[in-house]
Ligand SMILES: CCCCCCCCCCCCC/C=C/[C@@H](O)[C@H](CO)NC(=O)CCCCCCCCCCCCCCC
Ligand SMILES: Nc1ncnc2c1ncn2[C@@H]1O[C@H](COP(=O)(O)OP(=O)(O)OP(=O)(O)O)[C@@H](O)[C@H]1O
């Protein structure tokens with residue numbers, strides 16, 4: 140908790156008919172019930188409430204003449220009827236209240252003042268403090284995907300988010316997308332980004348992916364960076380991104396906020412939180428393919444995605460359906476993985492510690508990596524040159540997964556790689572070798588329990604800065620197949636080879652699942668760019684040591 144600091148105001152005001160000492164400093168708004176006679180009421184505790192100024196959403200003057208105020212839906216409510224308040228000059232403070240499981244709510248407290256002048260002093264003092272917080276966004280560009288998840292994006296934004304933005308005085312330009320990649324292309328070419336303090340996407344991980352592709356492209360193009368060169372150092376994007384979850388997995392929201400709740404995300408945006416995040420670039424033969432922030436998965440997760448895309452009509456359940464199907468299909472793939480281990484930085488994928496709000500590992504590693512880049516000790520080009528550092532593993536794999544962050548989501552609340560960090564400049568490369576169905580099921584099940592999913596003989600995990608994958612094609616058809624794919628022709632034949640290889644064995648290659656999008660190439664070169672983007676989030680907060688049992692939200 141922040142120290143109270145010098146008091147700006149101290150008055151006796153009434154809250155719910157009770158006299159309170161109310162104080163405002165630069166950091167805290169505090170109200171404490173006055174105990175009129177401790178002799179007669181010795182057991183009545185004097186309850187004190189404090190709200191950090193940084194978590195005040197807005198302050199609103201109540202209409203004293205009519206003893207009523209206008210609600211968000213435009214109707215008028217009697218103040219006394221609503222909250223049992225005194226008649227008199229009053230103002231209401233809206234602030235962040237923490238609920239269970241990392242959820243935030245917008246709570247309200249109304250203070251009644253003895254006179255108008257005092258009320259106005261309070262309102263303007265609080266407003267001055269809020270205006271002094273420069274990290275808060277004033278103007279946002281919002282993209283809504285009306286077809287993500289359960290197709291509720293527009294309703295969620297209109298009913299739950301827009302009223303909060305309006306109360307907090309955040310102005311918005313809203314675009315409801317009309318086709319896939321509408322948001323990405325608008326950010327690349329059309330949007331006048333100078334006008335905004337951030338970009339918000341209402342949708343799932345695919346929608347977030349569109350936003351980062353648009354923003355990263357724009358930033359690099361403006362800065363003259365060659366996107367096709369995997370060794371280029373990318374320029375960080377200055378605009379922060381907010382995610383209002385309305386997709387099927389929403390793993391980026393879940394792993395950066397701790398819950399998939401539109402109101403919580405809107406409040407993190409309003410208070411101006413900032414969470415840096417790593418971004419992996421994916422190249423094939425010096426050609427840029429895509430960026431990834433969560434999962435790059437070949438084999439199982441690639442196959443689940445490919446199968447599920449044909450079942451979009453099922454909504455979020457498509458992943459479970461295809462998951463079971465691909466589990467039963469039990470395909471394995473041969474190939475070579477080479478990687479550059481992350482050296483000289485803090486953390487390993489088997490750590491018990493987790494990346495949490497204000498993570499020191501992310502701060503230290505971010506600093507270390509930028510210092511090294513500046514000193515040319517860790518010149519980006521030298522990564523690829525230092526061949527002695529590269530490790531190579533050849534084998535048959537059920538899954539090859541790279542998790543740049545934990546990938547926690549409701550399906551696996553601890554994530555694919557529970558100890559991965561949001562902003563440490565590394566990705567966790569998880570190799571699941573060919574094993575029995577039973578063992579693979581044991582491995583999958585451990586994503587949903589406390590047991591360690593890496594503590595199995597057929598699973599290995601490495602924290603890396605860069606990796607490459609080359610598939611080994613089915614012997615009889617590999618060259619022909621490769622040619623067909625590389626030339627981008629005869630897609631029909633390509634599909635036939637894929638589903639029914641002539642040699643009768645399992646398909647020779649899978650596809651990469653890149654944050655929920657299918658990649659067109661199987662041989663890829665991946666490099667992590669430390670803290671390339673920033674989100675309106677603060678990482679998952681540790682639960683408070685003492686739960687506030689009087690908080691109705693917490694029960
Ligand atoms: C038996 C229960 C096992 C539960 C195992 C749960 C593991 C779930 C791991 C989910 C990892 C999500 C990582 C995030 C990826 C996102 O960038 C991406 C875009 O949104 N989402 C997906 O690709 C969506 C991927 C969704 C994958 C769902 C896989 C479901 C597997 C179910 C296997 C059932 C076997 C049952 C045998 C009888
Ligand atoms: N207006 C639109 N019409 C069709 N597709 C769209 C439109 N706007 C965006 N898209 C595309 O829809 C895809 C899925 O969107 P989104 O990520 O929001 O939901 P999801 O796939 O259900 O959730 P998740 O990615 O979390 O699994 C994205 O790839 C995006 O490019």
Ligand SMILES: [Ca+2]
Pocket residue numbers: 417542543544559560561562563564565566
């Ligand atoms: Ca990382």
